[in-house]
Amino acid sequence: MYRYTEFDQSIVDQRVAQFRGQTERYLAGKLSEDEFRPLRLQNGLYVQKHAPMLRVAIPYGLIDTRQLRMFAQIARTYDRGYGHFTTRQNIQYNWPALDRVPDILADLASVQMHAIQTSGNCIRNTTTDQFAGIAPDEVVNPLAWAEIIRQWSTIHPEFAHLPRKFKIAINGARADRAATLVHDIGLTALTDQVGSIGFRVAVGGGLGRTPIVGVVVREFLPWQDLITYLEAILRVYNLTGRRDNKYKARIKITVKETGVAEFTQRIEDEFARTKSGPTRLTRETVEAISARFTQATYATLPEDDAGVVTLSASNSEFARWLKRNTHAHRVAGYAAVTLSLKRKGVPPGDATADEMDAIALLADRFSQGELRVTHEQNLVFADVEKRELPELWRELKALGFASANIGLIGNIIACPGGDFCSLANAVSIPVAEAIHDRFESLDYQFDIGELDLNISGCINACGHHHVGHIGILGVDKNGEEWYQVTIGGAQSIAINGNDTARIGKIIGPSFARADVPDVVEKLIQTYLGLREREDERFVDVVARTGIEPFKENVYAEAN
Amino acid sequence: MPKLIDHSGERTGDPWITYAGDAHAIPAGACVILPLTEFREFAGTWKNHAKALGVLLSPSDSLELIANDLDKLRLIAIDFPVFTDGRGYSLAHALRSRYGWRGELRAVGDIQQDQIYLLTRSGFDTFALRDDQRANECVAATDDFTHAYQWGADRFGARPGPQVRYGA
Incomplete structure (x- = not known):
């Protein structure tokens, strides 16, 4: 855990005061709906189907038990006694009253937490590997760097009104457990031949309407330049990203339309101009921030018990x-x-x-x-x-938290979907439940082996369906809920020895909700029939055979 | 006339007049803000009539177009057609840090209380407020935060601004 200094505390406290004032002005009719919207969004507050939804940041996924108890207390005091942990290392409350939100934010601030920039067209919560700092395959511990990025991005004056939302992920291990290549900026911390830390920088990845894998614009950025380089990317994007069409406003489209070479050149030009400026990181800063992290203490124990x-x-x-x-x-x-x-x-x-x-x-x-x-x-x-x-x-x-389903089909990832979210075209949770029930047998789950199944209720892809080995997307057809199925996606898969992200392929026309478990079952049966070795995963088989055999089996009866 | 403020309070007696296509509306010896195209074509002529020149930039304007003429200017205004258009922040930052602009930098257009802090930190020093805005509240908003993590372009200005450093 990074422990706040008084400096950090002052910023979150003043942010609460600022938002309290803004909320009061809104409730008093002094701020219009349109004016209040970006303000509330940048403080985590959506207006949902039934009530506002508050998204609280869990910076790079790390919390202590005092903070978790505060989540519980907030759930009891202001909500209906529960919270929802999201795919972006946040927690969401689905039922807070708008006028109480400043109080919730004050309670959060009392345990060094906030909801700043968890929504809106700004730099969002930076995410990382859940095993950061303890993974045996780690090259560089990303936590201090993630905290530096959190501080830099928090209330950044120049980037509070970007063309669209902006997500940064950082990974420091050999395996990419942070899905860096499907983020607006994906950072991989690594070391050079002499052991100096640097970052591989990928830009323009993302899911949503136009899923795309990010492109590497720098193979090794020295750590001193991290913030200056991020700032250069954001500045170029802020000035050139499209603002005429929100579906084309993400940096992935800017990169595509500008061309990778030209876009990279613009970043490098801006970086060259600002490289020696005040954003250059010093060893003192990095060490001081690292020193604010709690350190686990370890006993000397035998490897096996x-x-x-x-x-x-x-x-x-x-x-x-x-x-x-x-x-x-x-x-x-x-x-x-x-x-x-x-x-x-x-x-x-x-x-x-x-x-x-x-x-x-x-x-x-x-x-x-x-x-x-x-x-x-x-x-x-x-x-x-x-x-x-x-x-x-x-x-x-x-x-009830010991289901041995991690990495298996029972570990379904799903957004809140149409039951809660006003953006959704279709429900996700009942679909997750139906699949969960169908594959309830742990024997069966173990037989199937590693499989990521992701469900999104709409094209915004909060359930990350594009990178599910099986992805399910809710779509609207003439006011009815239908589900499109993709296979072969992966947040991280080794291809020719390199880890990369892969976007799943659509197998064909979409399905009615009731048919989804059968479709998944057919995909699984196809896989089990094609599998050549016990350890050949579903996603490996799709990579080997392509989607055709799966498609044939799934649509066979209909023909 | 929109109310004009800076970090210390409301500014009365603003000498600047914005040229909007009618040259007769501009008295000789006035301080005139010209749209970029007008400035680029007729700066020489205006220089003879006006006491001082300013330029009005829209968010899509390239700063390269005025880079060599900064010494002819006493004021640069950047327009925010809607408050959610954030390009003006980066333009301001670039003017202050890259182009070394030290003259008045004015935010005009859809300017409200909740942008003032961000605008200030990006290097703006005067604000032409939207009509419904209250000057005193907008002035107070320049100090919404006493601490900040980012090196903003306000460090080039007269106002001290928040204390800037990383948290630790």
């Missing part, structure tokens, strides 16, 4: 949980644990206030009082001693 080995040999349920829901840690004798928020009858990513409090207790007991929110809408305890895994598993099982 005998109790864990014994239990997993005798208890297959524990063994499965161990396989799917625990993850390697860079420190011997430790593991990271994913709490699955994908449960029968509960929308993906939802948790009640009581559950949040219970999770906070467990995080205090088992993971040094901190946890992470993942872009797959789950929670992670990052620093668990392996010898405590059996006990933690029992506790999580009692709470």
Whole structure:
């Protein structure tokens, strides 16, 4: 956790005061709907179908238990007793009253949190790998860099009215767990031959209406230049991004229409002019920010724990949980644990206030009082001693967070969809539930193996359907809900030895809601028939065979 | 006439008149703000009639077009046709930091209280407010924040601005 200084605290406190004034002016009729809209959006407040929705930032997914308890308290005091963890490492409340939102923001500020720029045409919450800092395959810990980006982007005066929203992701491990290539800017922290830190910079990736994989504009940007370079990209985009059509306003379209070479040249020109200016980072700054992060303390432990080995040999349920829901840690004798928020009858990513409090207790007991929110809408305890895994598993099982479905079809990623969101064309949660029920058997899930299934209720793609191995998109056809299916997408897949993102391909005409579980079933059966090895995943088979065999099977009966 | 403010209060007696196509409306010896095209074509003529020249930029104008004429100018105004058009912020930043403009930089158009802080930090020092805006509240908004993370273009101006650094 980054712990605020008084300087940081002052900024969030004054932001609350500013928004309180703006809300009062709006309620008093002194600000029009149009004038208030960007102000409320940049403070996380949407107007949804039933009520306003407040999106709170969880910067790069990291929170401590004091903050989680505040989420619970807010859910109880201002909402209907629950919150929804999102695909962008935020939490959303679906039922706050507009006039109470400044109070919610003040409560958040009291635990060093905010909802600044979680919406609107500005730089959004920067996201990262949920295993940042503890992953064995990590090259550079991205957390301090993510915090520097958070500070730089917070209330940046020049970039508060961009052509469109702007999302930055940063990853520092060999595997890209932050889906950097489908962000407006994707940063990969790495080191050069002499061990100096730098960043590979990709620009213009994104999902939504025009899914596209970002292009690398810099292979190695020295760390001192990080903010200056980001600023150069934002400045070029702010001046040249389209403002005449919101569907063509994202930087991916600017890059496409300008041409990669020309766009890169403009960034480089602007960067060359500002390179030695005040935005150049110093070692003191980076060290001071790094030093504000809490450090986990580790005991000296053997790599494997005998109790864990014994239990997993005798208890297959524990063994499965161990396989799917625990993850390697860079420190011997430790593991990271994913709490699955994908449960029968509960929308993906939802948790009640009581559950949040219970999770906070467990995080205090088992993971040094901190946890992470993942872009797959789950929670992670990052620093668990392996010898405590059996006990933690029992506790999580009692709470219902021990489904061994991480990385499997049961770990469905879905936006709130038409039940809540006014943008949606179709519902997502009932579709997720129907698929969840169909594939409830864990035996079946394990047999299918690794599979990301993502559902978005509309083309805005909050459920990241384009990068699901199976993606389901709600579409509107003459006022009816239909679902388009894509396969072969991946947020990160090794192609010729390099990790890249891949956009799924549409298999054909869309389906009625009731047919979606059958369609998924047919896709799975096709895969199981084509699979050549146990470890050949669904997405690998699609990459090998193309979509044709899947398409044939799915549409066979109709013909 | 829109109300004009700076960070210290309302400015009365603004000497600047904006040329809007009718040269007769501009008395000899006035301080005149010219649209960019007029400035580029007729700056020489206007120089003889006017006491001082300013230029009015629209968000899509390229600063290159005035880069060599900055010494002829006493004021640059940037228009915000709608408050959500953020290009003017980057133009202001570039004028202050890249082109070294130290004269008056005025925000005109759809200018309201909630932009004032951002505009100030991007290098603007005067604000021609939209008619319904209250001058005192807009002046107060220049100080919405006492601390900031970004090196804004306001560092080139007379106003001290917020304390700027990273949090730690």
